[in-house]
Structure formats: C-alpha cells, structure tokens
Amino acid sequence: MPRRIQIVVISAVLSLMLFIPALPSQARDAEKQDKTAIVVASFGTTVPRAVEAINNIVDRVEKAYPQTEVRITFTSNIIRSIWRKRQIEAQQWLDQGIPEDILYVKNIISTIGDLREEGYRNIIVQPTHMFYMEQSHDLNSYVRALGSIETMKERWRPFDSVVMGRPALGMPGARYNYHEDVAAAVQTLAADAQLAASEDAILVYMGHGNQHWSTGIYADTQREMRRAYPDVETFIGVVEGHPSLQDVLDQLDATTRKKIIIKPFMIVAGDHAVNDMAGEDGESWKSVLEKSGYEVQPVLQGLGSNDAFADIFVDHIRDTARDHNLVVQ
Known part of the structure; x- marks a missing residue:
C-alpha cells in the first residue's frame, strides 16, 4: 500500500477512535440539556x-x-x-x-x-x-x-x-378556573371539618392576607367550605387586610356555639400562627376570641403538613x- 494511502487510512482510524468514546458523553450532555x-x-x-x-x-x-x-x-x-x-x-x-x-x-x-x-x-x-x-x-x-x-x-x-x-x-x-382550584383545596380539608364537628365547634381559619391586593378568595373559600361541610360553621379571616378578625367576630354574633377550633390557613404554622393566632398576649386571635366568651382550641399545623x-x-x-x-x- 502506498505510504500516502497508509497515512490517510491511519488518520481516519485514529479520528474514528477519538470520536467513538465521545459519543456516550455527548449523548449524556444532550440528554441533560433536555x-x-x-x-x-x-x-x-x-x-x-x-x-x-x-x-x-x-x-x-x-x-x-x-x-x-x-x-x-x-x-x-x-x-x-x-x-x-x-x-x-x-x-x-x-x-x-x-x-x-x-x-x-x-x-x-x-x-x-x-x-x-x-x-x-x-x-x-x-x-x-x-x-x-x-x-x-x-x-x-x-x-x-x-x-x-x-x-x-x-x-x-x-x-x-x-x-x-x-x-x-x-x-x-x-x-x-380558580373556583375549581378552591373546590379541590376544600376537599382536602375534610379532616378539619370532621374535627370541628366532633367537638361541636366552630371552625375558624386564620390566613395571612395582604394589604396591597384585595380579592374575594377568602370569602369564596369560606362559602365553598360551608357548601362542602354544611354541618360545620366555617369562618376565614386574615392577619393583613380583609376579612379581618373583627369581621370574623361580627359574623360570629349570629352563631350559638361557644367553642372554636382555630387553625392557620397557611402553608406553615410559623410565626403568625404561633404568636398572632395562638399567642398568650392580649392581641392574639386566641385571646381576643376568649375575651368574647369563646372556648378556643388552637391547632398549630400548617396546610403543607396535610x-x-x-x-x-x-x-x-x-x-x-x-x-x-x-x-x-
């Protein structure tokens, strides 16, 4: 075989040998990119x-x-x-x-x-x-x-x-449709409603809320809770914005039950739940509700634990x- 052809063949073989091992690595990289x-x-x-x-x-x-x-x-x-x-x-x-x-x-x-x-x-x-x-x-x-x-x-x-x-x-x-998302979320809260029913208690949720955005999402969720669990009186209020604790108190005037199960309507039972909801100081929701004549049972568990x-x-x-x-x- 002429020398020039030998060189070309050897060069082609070496190139192929260098290319073949690279294929798996390149394939893995391409796979990860996707x-x-x-x-x-x-x-x-x-x-x-x-x-x-x-x-x-x-x-x-x-x-x-x-x-x-x-x-x-x-x-x-x-x-x-x-x-x-x-x-x-x-x-x-x-x-x-x-x-x-x-x-x-x-x-x-x-x-x-x-x-x-x-x-x-x-x-x-x-x-x-x-x-x-x-x-x-x-x-x-x-x-x-x-x-x-x-x-x-x-x-x-x-x-x-x-x-x-x-x-x-x-x-x-x-x-x-956010109404469908609300309905789906409410279906996951059956255990909360069952707890309130077993205690013959009102179910009160404390959400975070927002001072800058006004939505009817809490009212929509409260309405859906009552539709899904008609035997339980459910109220939802928020720390910031509306409906406030005072709004909840105004609605409670129409109830006859005197025991309340209160839970955070939040992903975690964090600082708001520990202090603003269940704290012992006079401004907490627990204290304010107790002063209004209710027996209050806080449940410190965020919705993310469900x-x-x-x-x-x-x-x-x-x-x-x-x-x-x-x-x-």
Whole structure:
C-alpha cells in the first residue's frame, strides 16, 4: 500500500477512535440539556418546627417525580436573611433536624442559576403560596424575566423555558378556573371539618392576607367550605387586610356555639400562627376570641403538613408541564 494511502487510512482510524468514546458523553450532555428541573418556591418560615410542612411538600413532589431534579427556594427576603445569620452556628440548626437546603436556602435567581450551571435548560417554578397575590406576582416577574433572555445566537440562550405553576387556590386567567382550584383545596380539608364537628365547634381559619391586593378568595373559600361541610360553621379571616378578625367576630354574633377550633390557613404554622393566632398576649386571635366568651382550641399545623393539600402542588406541576410540553417523571 502506498505510504500516502497508509497515512490517510491511519488518520481516519485514529479520528474514528477519538470520536467513538465521545459519543456516550455527548449523548449524556444532550440528554441533560433536555431535562426539566422543578423549583418549589415557598414564602418560607423561621420557626424550626414549621419547616416540616415545607419538607412534606418537597417530599410529595419528589415522590411524584422521582426522576426529576427538585430544589427549594424561599421568596421572602427577610426569612432568607434570618437563615443566613443562622449559618454562623450551622451545626446547632442541623442538630435540630433542619435540612441543609433550608439552612442554606437561596433566592430564586441563585437557585435557577445553579440549575443552569448543571445543564438544566427547562425549569418549572411551583409556588406554594395560597393564592396569586404580592409574593406570587413578584416571583412570576423573576420567572418571566429569566425565561425571556435572548442572545445573538440561539444556541447560547441560557434556557429553553422557565415557567411558573399556579398557587394552591389558583390565579387569575382563563386557562384554569380558580373556583375549581378552591373546590379541590376544600376537599382536602375534610379532616378539619370532621374535627370541628366532633367537638361541636366552630371552625375558624386564620390566613395571612395582604394589604396591597384585595380579592374575594377568602370569602369564596369560606362559602365553598360551608357548601362542602354544611354541618360545620366555617369562618376565614386574615392577619393583613380583609376579612379581618373583627369581621370574623361580627359574623360570629349570629352563631350559638361557644367553642372554636382555630387553625392557620397557611402553608406553615410559623410565626403568625404561633404568636398572632395562638399567642398568650392580649392581641392574639386566641385571646381576643376568649375575651368574647369563646372556648378556643388552637391547632398549630400548617396546610403543607396535610398530604392531600400538599398534593395540590404536585397536580399543578403536572398541569404546567403539560401546558408547556415539558417532561416531569
């Protein structure tokens, strides 16, 4: 064989040998580029025992989508700053059972940035907020901004899609009827109604509310609770905005029962539940209701600890994935 042909053949063989081993690695990289990651976005809490409710939601999501990467972020700047200070004495908190991803929790930009560095180009952000109010609005602004980044060359775009699911009780828009989301959420609260019925008590929920947004979501939910559980008198008030505790007291005037089961209408039984709802000072809901002649039994358990309620977010992730042609499994 002429020398020139030998050189060409050897060169071709060497090139093939170099190319073949690269195929599996390239295939893995391409496969990872197509994968979708889930970010569970919670308002957060600083109360260690309340973390369990957030962990339960994350656990339910991971169980439903075991092959999909799941991360957590807190949307509250104040709560993240408190956990950042606690990192100075990290072992103390870890010894109390606080997971590392809570102790070292990051904001939404850092969390999504980490996923991008690891090769994920499709992100579903699932808020664990109750309804689409200030926190969800601002979170959606981040999500839309990150998902809209354009580059001169298409292949350098950081993400193919960054999208957000809807909160527990839904959000404005024509795609999903929030009344149906409210009805689905109410179905998960049967145990609360049963507890109140067994105690011949009124069921009072304390939500967070918002001073900047006015919605009828709490009135809608209260009405749906009474429709679903007609034997239980249910009232929902909020810490901020309306309906206030005074609004609840005004409605209670029409009742004859004198015992109240009071629970947080929040994902976690955090600071608001411990202090504003069940605290011993004179301004807490428990104290005010007791002064009004009611026997009050607080239940310090967030809705995130309720498996059926936590699964609402699992379902909303599935809806979002379907709407955007993403794969979660």
